[in-house]
Amino acid sequence: MSKSQLKGFLKTTNEIILVILQFFIITLHFVNFEFFPKIQIIQVNYIFSFVGFLFIITALIIMLKAIKDLGSNLSPFPRPVANGNLITSGIYRFMRHPMYYSLIFISFGIFIIKLSFYYLILSISLLLVIKFKIILEEQYLKNRFIKYLIYKRKVKY
Numbered sequence: 527m528s529k530s531q532l533k534g535f536l537k538t539t540n541e542i543i544l545v546i547l548q549f550f551i552i553t554l555h556f557v558n559f560e561f562f563p564k565i566q567i568i569q570v571n572y573i574f575s576f577v578g579f580l581f582i583i584t585a586l587i588i589m590l591k592a593i594k595d596l597g598s599n600l601s602p603f604p605r606p607v608a609n610g611n612l613i614t615s616g617i618y619r620f621m622r623h624p625m626y627y628s629l630i631f632i633s634f635g636i637f638i639i640k641l642s643f644y645y646l647i648l649s650i651s652l653l654l655v656i657k658f659k660i661i662l663e664e665q666y667l668k669n670r671f672i673k674y675l676i677y678k679r680k681v682k683y
Contacts, residue, residue: 537662544659545602551652552629555636555645564642574638581635589628591617596625604663612671614681621683623663626656 593600595616601607617624633652637645667674 541603541605544655547655551648554648564644567641570641574641578635578639581631585628585631588624592624604659605666606670612674614677622681623660626660630656
């Protein structure tokens with residue numbers, strides 16, 4: 527295996543690991559493990575539940591809009607799809623990674639509702655995985671689309 531083939535293999539492996547980790551952490555939000563104590567930080571009340579649900583509903587609306595705007599460019603992997611386009615319209619006029627941010631907001635919304643260390647750890651873990659995914663995705667976008675750097679300067683988040 528040549529050096530460039532090894533580099534490509536490692537990048538692809540990193541992509542797969544990030545996607546698997548992302549889906550694993552998201553799944554842990556909805557699976558109840560009895561052996562892992564869900565110690566609450568403070569007592570939950572209706573205000574926290576309301577704010578958490580607002581986070582989740584807002585994030586779901588943004589995610590659905592992003593899915594619609596991406597169309598056939600949608601992929602769970604950071605590498606753009608073959609023959610894909612750079613999407614800079616719709617929700618992408620305001621933020622570069624609305625689907626990733628939506629996942630983070632949903633995770634933190636669940637944390638706000640539950641207020642336990644378990645969900646805080648999940649939210650922070652998901653945030654870190656998505657941060658690495660964004661870094662990798664932006665490298666691909668910069669290399670693939672000439673106008674990406676202009677878009678990145680124009681749309682900060």
